[in-house]
Amino acid sequence: MGIALLLVRQLERWFELMGAEYAYMATDRSNEASLRLFTARCGYSKFRTPSLLVHPVHSHRLRAPRRATVVRLGARDAERLYRSRFAHVEFFPADIGDVLDNALSRGTFLAIVDKGGYEWRGVDRFLSSPPASWAVASAWDCGGVFRLEVRGASRLRRAAAAATRALDRVVKWLRVPSVPDFFRPFAGWFVYGLGGDGRDAAVAAEALFASIVNMARGAAAAVAVEVAALDPLRSRIPHWRCLSCAEDLWCMKRLGGHADGWDWARSAPGRSIFVDPREV
Template sequence: MAAAVVIREYDPATDRAGTEAVDRECEVGPAGGMSLHADLLGDPLARVRHSPAYLMLVAEAAGGQIVGLIRGTVKSVATAGATTSSPASASVGYILGLRVSPSHRRMGVALRLVRRLEQWFERTGAAYAYMATDKSNEPSLRLFTGRCGYSKFRTPSLLVHPVHAHRLRGPRRAAVHRLAPRDAERLYRARLARVEFFPADIGAVLGNPLSLGTFVSIVDDYEWRGVEAFLASPPASWAVASLWDCGGAFRLEVRGASRARRAAAAASRALDARAKWMRVPSVPDFFRPFVAWFVYGLGGGGDDGSTRAAEALFVAFVNMARGRAAAVAVEVAACDPLRRRIPHWRSLSCEEDLWCMKRLGSGGDVEGWDWARSAPGQSIFVDPREV
C-alpha cells in the first residue's frame, strides 16, 4: 500500500478538499482527556503563507485520494551561543502540520513526507530542521527521534489563560504603551536580536495584518518619551511583547466533552457575565470553534521588576481580548525568568513542550560548533507564523 502512495507538491486547484478532509480527521493535541482540533479557514496554506519560503506536500493514494500532508517553512534566525567563532544566525526549516489519515498510518507515509520536505529544506539552503510536539505524542517522537535522526532540543512552556467577562487585575504602578511597527522593530533589533530563534525578517512579522500590535510595559515611575529615549536610557523594570491573531488563520475546537462539563462551563460564563464583580474564573465556550491570541516576542530587563512588567502586559492582553478571543497564550523558554509571573491555567497549559532539531547535510557548523547540540539560552523567540 505504501508503495502506491505518491508524494508531491500541493496543488490548490485539485487538492484543497482532500487536504481539508485529512486535517479534519486528525486532532492536533490533547485537552484534558478530550481532543483539540484546528480548522483552517478555507486555505490549507494559511499557516505557512506568511513565512519567507514555504512548501506543502501531499501523499496521494490510488484513485487520487489525499491520505497525508506536511507543511514546512524556511527562514533565517538567531542561534544560541553566538560568539566570534560560531554563527550568530542560521537558515532553518520548520516542520508543521504533519497529518496522515488513520487508514494509511504505519505504512511509512509520514517518513516519506518528512524526508521529501527535508530535501526541499536543503535545496533552499537550510542548515537545520526542527519541529515541535507535545512530549506525550509518542508516535511523533518515535518518528522524528527514532527514524529521522532528530534530537530533543528545547523544552519551552506553553502558558494559556482563558478570557473572562470580567477584567483581570494586574500589578500596580505598571504603565503599558503601544508602539508603532517601525518603533517596535527598532526596539526588538536593539534588545532581542540575539535571542534564540529571533527572525531576521522581524519587520515582516510586525507588519503582518495578523499582528495586533506591540506593547511595552514599564514598572514604577518612568516618563515615556518614545523609543529613542527609551533605548538611550531604559528603565530597570520593563517588558515588551506583541500580539498575533491566530483566528486569522484557523479556529480551534475542543471535542469529546461530556454534557456535564459543557453545562458547568456554561454556568460559569453566565454567572461571570451577570456578576462581573465576583470575578468568577469562568470557562469560555471551547466546545465550539473559537479564536485564540498568541503573545510573541516577550522580553525585558534583567531585574525582578521586569517579571511584574511581563505580568502587566499579559493581563492587558487578556483584557483586550474580551469579546474578541477565548484564550491568550504565550510560549516561553524553560529558564526564562519572565515566565514566573505570567498568569495561566495549568489545565489549559503545557508545562513542557518539546522541540526537536536535526542538522542537515548542507552544513551548519563553524569550527565544530553545532547548534543542535548547544545549551539553551535564557530566552527563546517563538515565531507566531508557525504557531
Template structure:
C-alpha cells in the first residue's frame, strides 16, 4: 500500500477542508489512555488554535487520485521570543528593580497539532508535513523550530528526534486541577489585585522579559479577548498604590498570573477511565448535591467534553511567594466555577519552578514531564551572546504562551 499512495501537501482551505480536518482531529487521540485528550474545536475552525499568533499556517496531506482524501494535517506559527539575556557590564548597577537585564530575542516556529490518520501511518506522511512546515518557518525568518509532545509518545519522539533532527530541550510540567462545585478558600490567603492589560504588560516586561520563551508581543497576548485578566497576590496588610509603586518597592512576597479562556477554542475529555473511577466521580457529585454543607470536593464530569482555563505568566518573589501563587490559583478556580462549563484549570511551568509547590494539581490528571524538542533551522544565523540556544542549560522558570497550549 505504501508504494501506491501518493500524497500532496498543500495549504488548508477552510470551506473545503473543514469537515475532513475535524475528522482527523477526532480519530487522533492526544495523550495516553486515562489522560486528557483533545476532543473538538468549538469554533468549527481547525486553525483557531494558532490564529491568535502573529503568523500562522495550517497544511494538509491529501491523497492524489480519483478519490482524494485528507489523511494528515499540521499547524504552525511563528513569533519572536526571548532566548537569553545580555550579560551585565562590570561595575553596572545591581538595582534589579530599576535596571533589569536586557533580553536577547530570536524568531521561532512552533509546530502544533501534527496529525496523521491511523490508517495512513508509517508512510512518511508526518515527515513530509514537518519538512513543509519547516520550509515555511525558514521563509518567515525563523531561526529555530520547536514542538511539544508527551514523553511517552514514542512515535512522535522517534519522528522528531530521529528523523527530523530535533533534540530534547526542556521538560516542563503540566499541572491540572479540577473545578469543584464550591468556592476555593485559598483565594482568601492574600489580597488580590486585578491589573489592567497595560499595567500587566509593564509588570511582565520589567520582571519577566528575560525568561525563556517570553513573547515579544506580550501586549497582544494580554489584550486578546481570550485573556481574562492578570492578577497579583500580595500579603493582606499590603496597601496597593499602583503598578509604579509596586515595581519600585514590591512587598516582601508576591505572585502574579494571567488567565486564558481555552473554553472558547477547544474542549477536552478524559478517555480510557474504567467504570470504577467513573462511578466514584458520579457518587461524589451525588453526595455533594444531597449534602452541600459538607463541601465535599466532588469530581466534576470530566468524561464528557469540558472547557479549560489556562494559567500563564506564573511568577513571583519572596519566602511566601508559593502561598501567594496558591491564592491566585484559588481565585482562578473560582472564576472558572462561576463561568460554567470549565472542568479544569491548568498551568504549565518549568520542572524546577520555585512556585510549583503553590500550584494545586491532581497527579492523575497532570503530566510530570511534557517534552519540548528544538531544532536550529540555519547555522548562519547569529544569536549574539547566547550562542546556539539548543545547547543552553535550562533556567528555573519558563514562559508558556497561552496561544500554544
C-alpha cells in the first residue's frame, strides 16, 4: 500500500470518527495521478466541476456597472438573508453566523439592479419584497492564514510586470492592466456566498466583484471566487484566464457507515455552490 493511499484511508477513518457521512477532495482535471488515486483506488465519484475565477488587484479602480447599487450589510442581516435564500445550496455551512463573524471576513455586500429605484430598508423588507434583480457576496481575507508566491519567473518577466505597476500608479486614468507583484509572498481575498436572482442578477454580481476587488487595493494582490459550472452569474464575473482555473474538479465518496438510502455523491449538480472560505 502506497503512502498516499494509506494517508487517504487514515483520513477517512478520522472523518467517520468525527461523524462525517461524506468525504470530498478538489483537484485540477489535469492531475491524472490524483484522479487515479481517488477514483480508481479509493472509490470516489467525480462530483462537481466548478471554476476558480481570479482577477488581479490594480492601482486603478475596476469599473462596475452603473446600473447597480452596492450596499454593505451588517452581519446579522447577512446571516438572515443567507439562511433564507441559500440554506438549500450545496455545502452551505450550518454555522454561517460564525463565518460572517470571523475576523477574516471583510464584509457582506448586496448589489441591486432595479429601474424603480429600490432602496435598502433592512433585510425584512428585502425578504418580503425583493428588488427586480440582485446579488449578494461576502469577502474573506486569506492573507490572514496563508500567502502565495510565484517562483521561477525570469528577470525579464519580473521587470515587465514591475513596469506595468509603475505605469498604473502614475497614470491611473489609462487603466493599465498591471500585473501585481506575485513574485514575493502576497495575500489574496476570496469571494464566498455569491448568489442572486432576477434577469440582471449577473450584472449585479459583476458590480459586487468589482467593488470587492477595489476594496482589496493595498491589502491583496488578487481576488478569487469559485462558481458552479451551471451558475448563471459566472458569465459576468471579471477575471483573467491566465490566473483562473476553468476546470477544477471535486470528487466525493459516501463513507462506509452510511451505505443505505440516497447518495449525494451521485446526485445531479445544482446551479450554484456555497464554498466555505475556511476550506480554501
